[in-house]
Amino acid sequence: MGEAVAEAVEPEIPAGSRIAAILDAAEIVFARSGFAGASVREIAERAGVAQALIHYHFKTKENLFEAMTARRSGEINNARAAKLDELLAGPETVKLEHVVEALFRPTIEVGHSLAEDGGGFSRILVSVANSSDERDKRLAEVYYDPIAHKFIDALCRIEPGLTRKDAVWAYMFSIGVGMTMMARTGRSTRLSAGECDDSDIEDMLSEIVIYVCGGIRALIGNQERN
Amino acid sequence: MGEAVAEAVEPEIPAGSRIAAILDAAEIVFARSGFAGASVREIAERAGVAQALIHYHFKTKENLFEAMTARRSGEINNARAAKLDELLAGPETVKLEHVVEALFRPTIEVGHSLAEDGGGFSRILVSVANSSDERDKRLAEVYYDPIAHKFIDALCRIEPGLTRKDAVWAYMFSIGVGMTMMARTGRSTRLSAGECDDSDIEDMLSEIVIYVCGGIRALIGNQERN
């Protein structure tokens, strides 16, 4: 099948437009305050537009939130899919470590742009992924389930000892580990007196890859335990 | 030093009291709507008390949130500490699997009470743990850092090959995996067409223990990689 996957709703967003300014502002404000805690007023102020313009373009606060989510999710998942396809298309055997890196690296590289403290869309992604709220669950399903299936399929293919069930658990748990990285709470820095710096992306990512691959491999050959 | 650790602020909460009713209601409403999304009015209504009574007892919405958090966190971490101390006090060598279970089981057993859909305090814990909000960060630090240090120390003791730095990463990543379990989004069920049921606590917990122990062990002997 083709390559375009998750857009078709977004009719392109001119980079310098007021719409892009609104989405940028929304990303920062929603990241800091969450959906309920954010106000359309503050987003408008930060974007330098009238509040009514937001309602003119997006109609509701919920639509704005979804548009902002869709924009970054498209970026992230296109990059993820490209990396994964490249790995799977190659002639040599695929290392689990490379798949895991394809899963995580685009998320942090896209997610940590904007927002002065480096935690822009990442923070939103964390709360959406962990929320039981109906809106957030729908967004996770629409924008992240397709890529999840791709990675689960890849896990099954490169690790034939992994049952489908354990591959799904492996994926879910690994995403959970990734959330630690995305949340950027500074807790690891505090708990380690500075040794584990969660703003040092490369260091954290290398540790995560080791841990996650170890976890996934531990699930292989697990089918007779049930 | 003594044994009492995290209370001393709470002057006991009579089980059948109105205060307990308010805390129960707060737990349900905050779990569903988050801090900003919840309203003191709704909590009062669910508790069957006047809204003003909540302000009489707790002064502010923030104080109410903290009191509710403190109550359950005390339950959870007392149970965690008891299980861990019991393991470490025994004569035989401590298995990593048992430490991991001591970390997670109290969390789900306490956290999944109340709230019709089984996701009561768990949901609050997830959002607090992953939030970059100052209030949530303070709560995590006050109520969860002490027990975190206990478990990190235990990891270092039973797995001498683990550096302190990697033990902190191991702890952080493992908590991240646990969050997957606490969030109860139903996503694993959806992604697996029913095979991975995140409301089947025992099944999920046994998978998590395998994955987390595999991840932690993969970090052992990692010091020369940097």
Place this chain on the structure above:
DNA sequence: CCATACTGACTGATCGATCAGTCAGTATCG
């Protein structure tokens, strides 16, 4: 000339918090 982009002024609803005041119980004192 007309659609698209955009705005200031506004609305009704709802928010957390505060208020004066009620009421049952309890200690104090003659």
Place this chain on the structure above:
DNA sequence: CGATACTGACTGATCGATCAGTCAGTATGG
């Protein structure tokens, strides 16, 4: 004993602030 003083628990009413959303009208550019 009974009157007085005082307490904590609790409430209905209401405060000002803020919320998302609406609308009539203006500017602009093809």
